[in-house]
Amino acid sequence: MTTTTQAPPVVPGSTAHSDGAFVPVQTRSERPASYDPADFEIPSGREVNWKYTPVAKLAPLFVDEAGPHGTMTVTVSAPSTVEQSELRIGESPRGDVFIPEDRPAAIAWTQETVAPLMRIPAGVELDEPIVIELAGDGGLAHAHVVLEAMPNSRGTVVFRHSGSAWHAQNVEIIVRDGAHLEVVSIQQWSDDAVHLSSHQARVDKDATLRHVVVSFGGAIVRVNPSVELAGAGSRGELYGLSYSDAGQHLESQVYLHHKGPHTKGDVLYKGALQGRGARSVWIGDVLIGPDATGTDSYEANRNLVLTDGARADSIPNLEIETGDIAGAGHASATGRFDDEQLFYLQARGISEDEARRLVVLGFLSEIVQKIGLPALEGELIAAIEAELTLELGS
Numbered sequence: 001m002t003t004t005t006q007a008p009p010v011v012p013g014s015t016a017h018s019d020g021a022f023v024p025v026q027t028r029s030e031r032p033a034s035y036d037p038a039d040f041e042i043p044s045g046r047e048v049n050w051k052y053t054p055v056a057k058l059a060p061l062f063v064d065e066a067g068p069h070g071t072m073t074v075t076v077s078a079p080s081t082v083e084q085s086e087l088r089i090g091e092s093p094r095g096d097v098f099i100p101e102d103r104p105a106a107i108a109w110t111q112e113t114v115a116p117l118m119r120i121p122a123g124v125e126l127d128e129p130i131v132i133e134l135a136g137d138g139g140l141a142h143a144h145v146v147l148e149a150m151p152n153s154r155g156t157v158v159f160r161h162s163g164s165a166w167h168a169q170n171v172e173i174i175v176r177d178g179a180h181l182e183v184v185s186i187q188q189w190s191d192d193a194v195h196l197s198s199h200q201a202r203v204d205k206d207a208t209l210r211h212v213v214v215s216f217g218g219a220i221v222r223v224n225p226s227v228e229l230a231g232a233g234s235r236g237e238l239y240g241l242s243y244s245d246a247g248q249h250l251e252s253q254v255y256l257h258h259k260g261p262h263t264k265g266d267v268l269y270k271g272a273l274q275g276r277g278a279r280s281v282w283i284g285d286v287l288i289g290p291d292a293t294g295t296d297s298y299e300a301n302r303n304l305v306l307t308d309g310a311r312a313d314s315i316p317n318l319e320i321e322t323g324d325i326a327g328a329g330h331a332s333a334t335g336r337f338d339d340e341q342l343f344y345l346q347a348r349g350i351s352e353d354e355a356r357r358l359v360v361l362g363f364l365s366e367i368v369q370k371i372g373l374p375a376l377e378g379e380l381i382a383a384i385e386a387e388l389t390l391e392l393g394s
Contacts, residue, residue: 028255028285029319033099037064037110040103049102052281052313054249057220060140060166061104061196071139072165076116078130082155083119087146093117094146097202098172101226105198108168111142118157119148120181126155129373136165136193144170149179149207156182156373162217164190173201175209177231182210184371187250188383189218197223205231205260212371213240213269215250216383226255229263229292238267240282241367241380243387244310246275253283256299258292267299270367272360274387276309287319288328296326303334304363306356357388 031049034040042062043050078084087094094115100106118130132145147157159171175181189195195218203209213223227236242250256265271280282301303312316330337359345355361384368380 028317029257029287031101033101035095035100035106035109037103037106040106042103049253052283053222053251054220058104058194058196061107061168061194064103064107064110071137072141072143072167073135073137075133075135076118076130078118079126079128081121081124081126082130083117083121085117085119086114087117088114093148093174094144094172096172097174097228098144098170098200100170101198104168104196105170108142108144108170112144112170115144115146117146117148120150120153120155120179122150122153122176124150124153124155129156129158131158131160133160133162134167136161136163136167136189138164140166142168144172146172146174147181147183148174149176149181151176152178154180156184158373158376159183159185161185161187161189161195164193165195167193167195167197169195169197171197171199173199173209175201175203175207177205178207179204180208182212182372184212184214184373184376185223186380187215187218187221187223189221191217191219193218193221195221195223199223199225201225201227203227203229203231203234203236206233207231208235208237210237210370211239212367213252214367214380215240215242215252216387218248218250220249222251222253224253224255226257228257228259229265230259232260233262234260235264236266237370238265239367239370240269241364242269242271242280243364243384244271244273244278244280245387245390246309247277249279249281251281253285254299255285256287256297258286258288258295258297261292262294263292263297264295265297265299268367269301270364271301271303271312272306272364272387273303273310273312274306274390276307278307278310279312281313283315283317284330285317285319286328286330288321288325290321293322293324294326295328297328298330300331301333302363304360305334305336306360357385360384360388
């Protein structure tokens with residue numbers, strides 16, 4: 001299946017686009033999609049969705065050839081009530097929601113001929129999370145995973161990534177009427193890992209999706225969630241945390257599409273950066289469609305730069321196609337330590353290093369606490385502490 005974007009009409013007396021024959025996609029909703037990798041050219045870095053990504057370092061993930069398999073060890077831990085099966089291309093619900101929007105995602109779609117399905121049955125409330133662990137051994141690996149929460153079910157799925165890999169990954173998420181699903185994706189790769197992940201979700205009537213991205217490790221990590229609030233009264237909560245060290249590139253391009261009426265959206269991503277060449281990129285797009293009356297939506301990105309030589313790019317975008325909404329807004333801020341906060345803590349006998357530690361923990365723990373799994377929250381707080389130890393040099 002292929003969708004195309006028509007070029008805008010030529011207005012008499014107008015001049016050609018400054019990029020010549022190349023006319024970039026201007027809005028998130030115009031982006032083309034296809035299951036065929038051949039429909040996507042190898043990115044040059046001029047494309048709007050690759051503009052901030054170091055595409056020259058991603059060459060293996062742009063090649064549409066049969067590569068080595070078995071380079072990713074996958075371990076699944078799930079309650080017995082969870083239904084697990086496999087879906088070939090063309091077998092529903094695979095493809096009911098997901099349509100690749102870039103070349104690596106299309107390649108992963110075709111390379112993963114049999115995709116695992118994790119389904120929470122109707123009315124079931126899981127007392128333990130589904131945990132999917134993926135450990136790389138340095139090779140090239142592709143994946144497509146389908147998660148389905150049936151009507152009025154409730155559960156949590158945790159992805160844990162570690163080791164070294166060149167990994168292109170698709171995650172397809174379907175949240176049926178009245179269901180509540182939480183998806184947490186944790187990136188703790190080795191320093192040389194490259195990970196491009198596309199998450200696409202549909203949330204039906206009166207259902208909720210809470211989606212959390214946590215990125216610490218890896219050379220280049222790009223996790224892009226795209227959520228469609230399709231049903232009346234549906235809710236999307238999209239949260240993210242990143243901690244970028246010297247030479248790391250951590251990126252998320254977030255898309256929240258309010259399609260049904262009376263939908264609610266909350267997007268909050270926070271990042272900390274330290275070390276020369278540390279880089280984070282956040283692009284947030286919210287579309288409130290013409291039928292999304294009564295929508296209430298807000299997106300924000302906050303970044304804390306801890307050392308010289310680090311850079312955070314933050315770009316919020318908002319499209320509104322109806323005037324009948326409850327509210328909509330966006331915000332972005334990037335800065336260094338608040339000197340007043342540090343002074344306040346030091347004036348009470350706290351050392352400068354400890355004061356800096358407390359400020360960063362307080363800044364990032366807001367996202368950690370939204371996960372709702374105490375053991376995992378404690379583990380992530382410890383990971384932040386370990387990053388801070390490197391920054392403080394202790």
